[in-house]
Amino acid sequence: MEYTVQKLSHLAGVSSRTLRYYDEIGILKPARINSSGYRIYGSTEVDRLQQILFYRELGVGLDNIKTILTEPDFDGLKALQVHREKLLEKKEQLNVLIANVEKTIALNEGRIIMSDREKFEGFKQKLVDDNEAKYGQEIREKYGDDTVNKSNQKFKGMTQEQYDAMTKLAKEINELLYAAFRTGDPAGELAQKTADLHRKWLCYTWDSYSKEAHAGLAQMYVDDPRFTAYYDEKQPGAAEFLRDAIFIYTGQKA
């Protein structure tokens, strides 16, 4: 039995364009070309196309399918296992996406019916989540899961009053930082007051305070452009200045 593109395409449930494309990329060549230049496929090609479609249904890329079908001693099983891993990864990513979207939807919907108290809880949760998404991996690598979890727990355990106080303190720190920056002296009184307030601010969420950790965080403010951006937003150089001040405050040598 012989087939033209159209016939074979109907038979297999794919488009004729697909068959031409498969010819083009060399994954399925016709058995022969007739005198008019038509592609003619035989039963060998039908079988091969079925194999192709089988792997395609599994979401394997055409490039990989080509390898699987072309190399006779290729380990198709291993290829499938690798492919499976990829699919599982994709699934995980999708799950995270869905969770985030749902959380966002819930937050938005909640804006109408959530009580102030609940709103606040959700807001804190969102802050923690966002923070995790942004810095989670790096910070956890640096400080360890336990430290980070405790910090998050402490944050979520705060009352609204504590949270407001923390926010207010952060604002004060910022203002003080910019004032200190204008003095240009990280060892000066203003700068050292800023460093002290910063320590106090940290203690809202840190389970235990250490000068080393404080100095480490300060260095990160400079190293990580995303943190730098926060402090440099209104005053370029502020992040570096804060680090210098904290280094002096903690007795770290610069």
Add this chain to the structure above:
Amino acid sequence: MEYTVQKLSHLAGVSSRTLRYYDEIGILKPARINSSGYRIYGSTEVDRLQQILFYRELGVGLDNIKTILTEPDFDGLKALQVHREKLLEKKEQLNVLIANVEKTIALNEGRIIMSDREKFEGFKQKLVDDNEAKYGQEIREKYGDDTVNKSNQKFKGMTQEQYDAMTKLAKEINELLYAAFRTGDPAGELAQKTADLHRKWLCYTWDSYSKEAHAGLAQMYVDDPRFTAYYDEKQPGAAEFLRDAIFIYTGQKA
């Protein structure tokens, strides 16, 4: 605070190419262009970029993000809900893919250690699954879930002897069909014998036989190119011939 492409890209954790692309598609224009033609971004643009990245993280397409951010009274919540539906669909597809890949892996792995008996069971299961994947929806729509499930159950309940007999019968039918086809007479003895054997073959899996269902199936052999291909593989026109023979056999008017 003002940023060049590089600065902003570091700040936001995207590439400068991305920023140029976002400018190009009009989703994020720089605040101004300086005398050297450099793109200069301000804090307004930083905010907007953050919004863009937020939605991007959720997997929303740039086109949709553009709409969400541009139209001031656009319902972002509804967009997210629609998006959520899409994600869930994707997840479902992924789950099916993963299940199939795993089944295939299991089958392949099994080839080594499976006993002949287990091999046979797995093979039957695979045939049922493949059949479901190929024709499941249409057949279930046509005959109802109950009929199809019973058929599958009956098939899986077969012993190897029964299965072998069924396979042998199928082969006989094919040979008989081609012989009958050469007579050209669907009402002739050979063709009617073929139709009778076909009924017998069906009863291996059909819970109950009816002439209407038999004729319906015969018609489907002609209507569905994937079925047609099976019978027409060696002899074009065989599917149609078989239908005619069965119509006569069942007393259906053609």
Add this chain to the structure above:
DNA sequence: TATTTACATTGTCGTTACGTAAAGGTGTAT
């Protein structure tokens, strides 16, 4: 000050797996 280095610009091609024309030749039925 001259030169290097870092960064800016636009433009173009490549990526996946085809869909969708366009322009023109072929096969078959009426």
Add this chain to the structure above:
DNA sequence: ATACACCTTTACGTAACGACAATGTAAATA
């Protein structure tokens, strides 16, 4: 003879950039 279905190649479009190339500009250094 003509209509109509089907074939061919060529080539642009898709999403969201990455990776060059060729060239201009700003800042740092010898």
